[in-house]
Amino acid sequence: MSTYNITVLAGDGIGPEVVSQATRVFDKISQVNPSIKFNLIDKLFGGCAIDATGEPLPSDTLESCRSSDAVLMGSVGGPKWGPSSPIRPEQGILALRKSLNLFANIRPASFASDSLLAFTPLKEEVAIGTDVIILRELTGGIYFGKRQEADANGYAFDTMEYSKSEVERIARVAAELALSYNPPLPVHSIDKANVLATSRLWRKTVTELYAKEYPQLSLDHQYVDSASMFLVNNPRRLNGVALMENLFGDILSDEASVIPGALGLLPSSSLSAVPSKDKRTFGLHEPIGGSAPDIAGQGIANPVGTILSAALLLRYSLGLHAEAAAVELAVRRVLDDKQIGGHGLRTGDLGGSTKTVEFGNAVIEEL
Amino acid sequence: MSTYNITVLAGDGIGPEVVSQATRVFDKISQVNPSIKFNLIDKLFGGCAIDATGEPLPSDTLESCRSSDAVLMGSVGGPKWGPSSPIRPEQGILALRKSLNLFANIRPASFASDSLLAFTPLKEEVAIGTDVIILRELTGGIYFGKRQEADANGYAFDTMEYSKSEVERIARVAAELALSYNPPLPVHSIDKANVLATSRLWRKTVTELYAKEYPQLSLDHQYVDSASMFLVNNPRRLNGVALMENLFGDILSDEASVIPGALGLLPSSSLSAVPSKDKRTFGLHEPIGGSAPDIAGQGIANPVGTILSAALLLRYSLGLHAEAAAVELAVRRVLDDKQIGGHGLRTGDLGGSTKTVEFGNAVIEEL
Ligand SMILES: CC(C)[C@H](C(=O)O)[C@@H](O)C(=O)O
Numbered sequence: 124m125s126t127y128n129i130t131v132l133a134g135d136g137i138g139p140e141v142v143s144q145a146t147r148v149f150d151k152i153s154q155v156n157p158s159i160k161f162n163l164i165d166k167l168f169g170g171c172a173i174d175a176t177g178e179p180l181p182s183d184t185l186e187s188c189r190s191s192d193a194v195l196m197g198s199v200g201g202p203k204w205g206p207s208s209p210i211r212p213e214q215g216i217l218a219l220r221k222s223l224n225l226f227a228n229i230r231p232a233s234f235a236s237d238s239l240l241a242f243t244p245l246k247e248e249v250a251i252g253t254d255v256i257i258l259r260e261l262t263g264g265i266y267f268g269k270r271q272e273a274d275a276n277g278y279a280f281d282t283m284e285y286s287k288s289e290v291e292r293i294a295r296v297a298a299e300l301a302l303s304y305n306p307p308l309p310v311h312s313i314d315k316a317n318v319l320a321t322s323r324l325w326r327k328t329v330t331e332l333y334a335k336e337y338p339q340l341s342l343d344h345q346y347v348d349s350a351s352m353f354l355v356n357n358p359r360r361l362n363g364v365a366l367m368e369n370l371f372g373d374i375l376s377d378e379a380s381v382i383p384g385a386l387g388l389l390p391s392s393s394l395s396a397v398p399s400k401d402k403r404t405f406g407l408h409e410p411i412g413g414s415a416p417d418i419a420g421q422g423i424a425n426p427v428g429t430i431l432s433a434a435l436l437l438r439y440s441l442g443l444h445a446e447a448a449a450v451e452l453a454v455r456r457v458l459d460d461k462q463i464g465g466h467g468l469r470t471g472d473l474g475g476s477t478k479t480v481e482f483g484n485a486v487i488e489e490l
Numbered sequence: 491m492s493t494y495n496i497t498v499l500a501g502d503g504i505g506p507e508v509v510s511q512a513t514r515v516f517d518k519i520s521q522v523n524p525s526i527k528f529n530l531i532d533k534l535f536g537g538c539a540i541d542a543t544g545e546p547l548p549s550d551t552l553e554s555c556r557s558s559d560a561v562l563m564g565s566v567g568g569p570k571w572g573p574s575s576p577i578r579p580e581q582g583i584l585a586l587r588k589s590l591n592l593f594a595n596i597r598p599a600s601f602a603s604d605s606l607l608a609f610t611p612l613k614e615e616v617a618i619g620t621d622v623i624i625l626r627e628l629t630g631g632i633y634f635g636k637r638q639e640a641d642a643n644g645y646a647f648d649t650m651e652y653s654k655s656e657v658e659r660i661a662r663v664a665a666e667l668a669l670s671y672n673p674p675l676p677v678h679s680i681d682k683a684n685v686l687a688t689s690r691l692w693r694k695t696v697t698e699l700y701a702k703e704y705p706q707l708s709l710d711h712q713y714v715d716s717a718s719m720f721l722v723n724n725p726r727r728l729n730g731v732a733l734m735e736n737l738f739g740d741i742l743s744d745e746a747s748v749i750p751g752a753l754g755l756l757p758s759s760s761l762s763a764v765p766s767k768d769k770r771t772f773g774l775h776e777p778i779g780g781s782a783p784d785i786a787g788q789g790i791a792n793p794v795g796t797i798l799s800a801a802l803l804l805r806y807s808l809g810l811h812a813e814a815a816a817v818e819l820a821v822r823r824v825l826d827d828k829q830i831g832g833h834g835l836r837t838g839d840l841g842g843s844t845k846t847v848e849f850g851n852a853v854i855e856e857l
């Protein structure tokens with residue numbers, strides 16, 4: 124009998140609605156296999172935490188995350204806590220990443236079902252088969268370097284900083300991710316080594332590490348500007364693991380995330396250690412879509428990204444590989460068109476009228 | 491009688507081939523209007539300059555650029571001077587930009603002819619009507635800030651630096667560009683103000699400048715990660731002038747440049763002052779496609795981007811507005827499908843077999 128503690132940060136906007144469909148998945152797994160128990164602990168984070176406590180990341184929330192096996196997040200933010208507010212949810216996001224040492228952000232961009240190809244903004248023949256896992260370094264670089272707000276002369280700066288050990292540990296995550304597939308995935312390291320010193324460090328470190336420890340992996344290097352073109356005109360060119368530093372990962376992961384047609388479809392994981400098949404890696408798992416305040420409370424948000432985030436949680440943080448795969452298969456079946464044996468359910472973002480709960484019902488049924 | 495001095499940096503790879511079609515356009519204009527004379531001065535730059543002189547930007551080349559009214563460039567670089575070479579063409583590019591104070595890089599992404607819609611990697615209904623002018627700050631930011639190569643501890647950094655006056659002058663270029671259209675274009679300022687101090691300076695400076703000097707313009711602010719999504723799933727959302735700092739501009743201008751279907755189609759201008767209708771602004775004008783070493787010397791490269799760069803040179807640096815428009819119209823006619831009265835010519839990059847010279851012939855004929 125195993126009990127897993129999961130801190131649930133439903134957050135703002137559609138967060139609570141989509142999270143509640145993902146937590147049903149945990150219940151269902153326990154029901155099917157009573158030796159697995161999940162202890163779900165709800166905590167405040169983001170805008171709702173600012174309203175209740177004055178800060179986006181209350182210490183009680185952080186403590187709960189720290190003592191859990193994994194964190195499941197919904198989404199945070201909204202117009203109420205916009206750019207002009209003194210305290211903003213973003214501050215909580217950055218503090219949470221740093222406090223929990225979530226240095227490895229995994230953002231797959233692929234089609235949960237081929238039936239979704241119609242929704243990609245790319246020509247279908249360009250998008251088909253896209254299967255890029257963006258791996259973004261999440262606790263270094265210009266996000267956490269020394270910076271100065273504009274001084275009296277109107278001069279400001281930010282510092283992009285990296286150390287060899289930071290690059291090595293994220294490069295190891297890329298390698299282990301690549302090796303967890305059979306055959307192993309190619310690794311594309313993305314940088315701007317023709318301009319930046321940190322990128323030259325990045326390229327050299329990755330090259331040397333792979334030569335020594337992962338000679339069996341295929342590794343290439345791309346400039347970030349070229350990579351941003353490939354994602355539009357030939358995304359399959361980056362199939363595999365696309366490894367990059369924090370700011371490049373921010374821009375390119377969002378760029379990649381619109382290929383599969385709707386933001387609400389995609390999951391993400393942020394891990395605090397190099398994952399491996401036989402180890403449980405602490406992490407925070409969340410859909411990549413925003414809090415969508417315009418449709419919050421209507422029960423029409425797309426829960427797919429959140430349910431798939433629960434699958435990643437099961438895989439990476441709890442080591443429940445079979446259960447993770449079962450959840451992914453269930454989601455695929457619900458998305459597959461009826462002609463190929465699926466349910467063909469579509470929420471509003473995909474032009475359908477399936478409600479969030481109805482979608483959840485179908486996933487539970489498939490499980 | 492006006493004589494204009496133009497330094498021509500044909501460069502490497504396909505550079506000389508595409509540039510020679512653009513210089514024919516200058517000859518033709520002189521023929522039609524003998525009161526306009528062009529004095530074309532060929533100089534070495536890039537890989538060919540490294541081979542001949544040991545440096546990518548010989549002082550003689552820089553002097554010629556300095557004493558000219560404008561510079562026309564082909565393309566530079568190639569495998570011969572790759573990442574592992576001690577002296578590389580990129581160093582020349584960055585030195586040239588800084589030495590000539592080319593702080594304003596204008597990169598339009600639009601369809602030179604609607605007949606090219608078939609070539610976009612986006613769904614045609616997503617791409618149609620895309621008309622985004624990326625305006626990239628080109629001599630500041632992390633490209634020219636203080637940096638440190640990896641030290642003994644394997645620590646490296648780069649600094650993104652901006653001053654209020656640097657932001658103001660590029661924001662003025664955006665405004666003047668927007669105002670040169672009737673009705674004026676909207677300006678979208680792109681930053682990462684939720685994280686970076688330089689972006690907060692950027693947003694504040696642009697906001698205050700426009701409130702004071704350009705209240706008639708429509709201005710909005712987007713985060714760089716959102717903007718990179720818009721370019722894929724709704725590029726018309728950024729129609730107008732998209733204003734951004736150097737590194738963001740590097741990534742997003744390349745991303746935008748693949749929307750029109752082939753890199754060889756697009757021109758660019760880098761200016762050293764705020765342009766205006768009645769002023770001539772020194773600048774360097776070049777196609778955005780690379781040196782394409784794989785097809786160099788075969789006479790099959792697409793000259794459109796270079797010919798359109800000559801048009802931008804005529805407009806911004808020589809104030810020859812009618813001539814610039816005539817060149818653009820001629821190019822459009824040559825690209826337009828036959829059914830709508832065009833020549834329907836397509837070079838190899840667009841699946842056709844028109845040679846570089848044949849394309850040039852047709853443009854000259856149309857002029
Ligand atoms: C909210 C913001 C600070 C954050 C980031 O830039 O990392 C977001 O864009 C993301 O990608 O998770």
Ligand SMILES: CC(C)[C@H](C(=O)O)[C@@H](O)C(=O)O
Nearest residue numbers: 317318348580581583584740
């Ligand atoms: C060659 C390189 C230094 C350059 C840049 O990054 O500015 C190029 O990518 C460009 O966009 O002109």
